[in-house]
Amino acid sequence: MPPDNPLPRATPESHSDRLILRPGAEPAGAVLVTIILRGGADGLYLFPAFGDPSFRALRGSLGEIEPSAQGMIDLDGYFGMHADLSRLQETYQSGHLAIVHGVGLSQPILSHFDATRAIEGGSFEPSPTDGWLGRHFASPNEANRAPLRAVAMGSSMPLVLQGANARLLGDLDDMRLEVPLGWEPEFTRLLARLYARGDDLAAVSGRGVLDTLAALKGIGAVPRTGPTTARYRHDRFGNQLRQVAQLIKAEVGLEGAVISLEGWDSHVQQMEKLAPLLQNFGASLSAFIVDLHDQLDRVTVVVLSEFGRRAAPNQAGGTDHGRAGAMLVLGGGIRGGQVYGRWPGLGEEQLDADGNLQVTTDYRSVLAEVLDRRVKSRSLGRVFPQFEPTYLGITG
């Protein structure tokens, strides 16, 4: 099918549109954008293994798709991409999207909450107090003291980023203190004084919020939108991705951002329920890549979910919790346009005793490779303790 969203030629923005790179705000490596698909995304639905001889019989109504423009995009004769993700086809073909299949937790955890704790905590600790990204950012970058080094988009801090001095960002357009003009500057000065000394969590966090507000002053000078071909959806996820791109372009010292996308727990009527979600996800994610086309070399996106889903659908046209799913790695400096991992197979003897796709790649191997090769993390030993990653070669 014709690419509906071609990457535009680079149209460099005039320098005055950019904020001046702040001294001491220099990321070591690529900016890492982590997208967590909440609820357990069905990797086999996003990227059908139509070449597997058991695929059609096993998947029932969910497998009634043909590698054609309407039903599914054929990626390599064995794996496909769901047609509702078609906006990502160009991203894949241009080498800016790699897919990892058969990836997940090395232990069989089928509870949302236990599995989420594991993929965000980066270990099998029963009650983790910090996350793998938080541990990465817990080591200071001497060259980057920017307050917006690590951020989560949303209104509560996800475990993955806990343990670091990270900021929580709502809608950037609303990120200002609504103090009447006549009260300033005395009012904000007094507020800062109330937060100046305490070492409790509230005081520390409040200082972080004040720093954030100071850092965001001037972000308005950065164009809110990229190329017109960067067509983000006007939903929460689209806005959050657009604003992360805005922060990257503003060069405020951002090194990591976390975005959650809810709604993947497709126990019933999966085809109907996931269609809009897939379309919105694919559209905004491809828009992000288009938006940052001229600086993709310093951006890496990873997409993960707490688990994949049961290979066979249930009685309600949905799928129950399973094991292996898919991960996405996007951006520059990767060998995209390929499906990575060892395919575990859908045969009766290949699935586990409960009918789940087996995990052949530990999710931490993908994350470790990205953190090591792209983000240039120097604290991998602490990020994933007691884990020996096996790199898949995604980062070239």
Next chain:
Amino acid sequence: MSLVSRREFGHWAACAAGALSLSGCAPWEAAHPERDLSHLADQPPATPAEWRILNRLTFGPRRADLARLRRLGPDGWIDEQLRPATIAEADDLLAALAELETLNADPEEAHDRETDWETAEAIAPIWQYVSKVGKPGRIPRVGQVRHELAQATVLRATFSNRALQAVLVEFWTDHFCINDAHDQCRWLKSADDRHLRPLALGKFRDLLSASMHSPAMLCYLDNFENRRRDDATGAKPNENYARELLELHTLGDTSAYTIRDIQEVARILTGWSVGSGWGEPYGEFVFRPDEHDDGAKVVLGQTYPAGQGLRDGEQLLEQLANHPQTVAHLVKKLCARFVGVAPSSLHDRLAQTYRTSGGEISAVLAELFRSPEFRDGTEPLLKRPFHFAVSALRGLGANTSGAGIVTHLEAMGQRPFAWARPDGYPRDAESWAEGFLPRWNFALALVQNQIAETWIELESLDQFAQHRTPQQICRCLSERLLAKPLSETELASLARLNAPRSPDALQQQLALLLMSPQFQWS
């Protein structure tokens, strides 16, 4: 910023609300002693022990709560709160709730309200005369049912004399979490809330039963489409609700059961569904025998004989409500809500009380509130946004219809019933601490009377301030609003706002107190 007078506000509110009751004064506008701030300093500030009880067992003290606590003594006050049915509800709360048209609507009417709005807007003039609820002048709007339920939740938390019940309803709302934006939950959650509320301090078994039979829950966790195995395709029952019933609502610890137990529970719950309206009562619990797997089952080693039909569920209810893992799970969560980290000896004592009382929540709480771990505990708990906002309203004697508060709660990340996952809003401080900006903006809007259908009596606050020095004003406000008052130097810098006296210095001081780190803790 000039003060908004009662009359101006009333006029403005009338325009905004579009319609008021016959008297021209909405119930939530009525005068009330709690709102008159001129006597703010009449009673001595709460002691640390009183702060602890009122900050944890209510959504923040009102002056009347402190007075009653002193009159009855801590034990008497707690005992009264544990028996909410004996507490007369405030008239102004009941009147404000009566304004909410869909709050007590049955599922069919609530559904019609939610789905008729497009037509209704087109035929608005006619609608005013033929409205289904017979109230002229109001047009149903999309989201009315869920918005009014959120509004009612704010109203009860703010004004109910049954303050502890409101706290427990929030606790169970998180425990049996339902996202009210999910499909039919948009209009079914309201009935779920109605059933849960009177049981909040009763027997856990009854709560669990209400939840298992709740159409909103059966929709939210997809059990309404849970049918017995299809022999032709081999497709199995839907495991979603069964899994969360064990993990979130009862046993907790996921190592206490296996996926086989989940699948057996899913079989037990096949056919538990929600009436479609076609030969079934719309939106009510229904059991469909032809969709039920009537074979024998085994859950956690207990046998369920074949042919029990709906009675499978009754057996499951008893097994789960009395299971030691369930008890351990519940007492741990209750401790986390009221104490924070608690020693296992307290867990054990509470579990013992649960068993001897037959799972009576009020008995377990009575034991908890008597315990030295609660009375002498020192661990601060970060207020979640809802607690923060409501405690500000209560502390300032604010009046509100709740509507504008819901908008702010959404910005703060805790609109009632809007958490997207079945585990309920998080409780740990780390999840919330970075999100103070919308709290600060709420405080700024509140003290300037800029929140819709919400105001505080700034004129009476002015009266309070007369004949007092700036230092006295700040100290008094700090001691009334903060369990841990400001330091002397902080008070001094706050007091300087008042010298020379500026018209909105009081508002600034109030805002800063609500925005301070101290006010974020309970």
